[in-house]
Amino acid sequence: SQQGEEDPQALSIQEGENATMNCSYKTSINNLQWYRQNSGRGLVHLILIRSNEREKHSGRLRVTLDTSKKSSSLLITASRAADTASYFCATRGYNTNAGKSTFGDGTTLTVKP
Amino acid sequence: KAGVTQTPRYLIKTRGQQVTLSCSPISGHRSVSWYQQTPGQGLQFLFEYFSETQRNKGNFPGRFSGRQFSNSRSEMNVSTLELGDSALYLCASSPEPPGQGHIQYFGAGTRLSVL
Numbered sequence: 001s002q003q004g005e006e007d008p009q010a011l012s013i014q015e016g017e018n019a020t021m022n023c024s025y026k027t028s029i030n031n032l033q034w035y036r037q038n039s040g041r042g043l044v045h046l047i048l049i050r051s052n053e054r055e056k057h058s059g060r061l062r063v064t065l066d067t068s069k070k071s072s073s074l075l076i077t078a079s080r081a082a083d084t085a086s087y088f089c090a091t092r093g094y095n096t097n098a099g100k101s102t103f104g105d106g107t108t109l110t111v112k113p
Numbered sequence: 114k115a116g117v118t119q120t121p122r123y124l125i126k127t128r129g130q131q132v133t134l135s136c137s138p139i140s141g142h143r144s145v146s147w148y149q150q151t152p153g154q155g156l157q158f159l160f161e162y163f164s165e166t167q168r169n170k171g172n173f174p175g176r177f178s179g180r181q182f183s184n185s186r187s188e189m190n191v192s193t194l195e196l197g198d199s200a201l202y203l204c205a206s207s208p209e210p211p212g213q214g215h216i217q218y219f220g221a222g223t224r225l226s227v228l
Contacts, residue, residue, distance in 0.1 A: 042203055
């Protein structure tokens, strides 16, 4: 199964509201990243948080990481219709032979204007 | 700077055929990874190359193979196509070697349909 699992699978909100997505993972990680994917397109990197960090901000995005619970959350504040997309968390391990990203199943966010 | 370029964007093949997909990374990036994305399985890691060497491989059958050239461009090949190989194939490049927690820059993908 995938290392990362997002929750919820789908989220529908009104423009201006905040959206929170959660990600859980199973093994020790070097870092955790969040990506966005618009329908049928490639992924766009949003933010990276290292295992020794607890919170990170980038514009309207806020990411938290709790390594004791093996979980992370992505908060998008003051959402816009353009935020409609699928959001994925991805983890990378410490082992150099495991230098691949393992993606979760994603949360599909719909922001209604 | 040009982004990651994948060609072709769309491809239709029939069962039993083989296919080659191409990926040109961002200039200066030496690490290239490939992923398969399907509605049922999500994003699955295929391979990761760095300086023409395969550093990591996912759990895919031997029908899936890849390579990286000296200019960092990469190709992946799928032989004896099956219906289940229909997917969006994504390529990602990075300026750092594997294992250093790098950010990946993705191409728009190649949509493969196997009939």
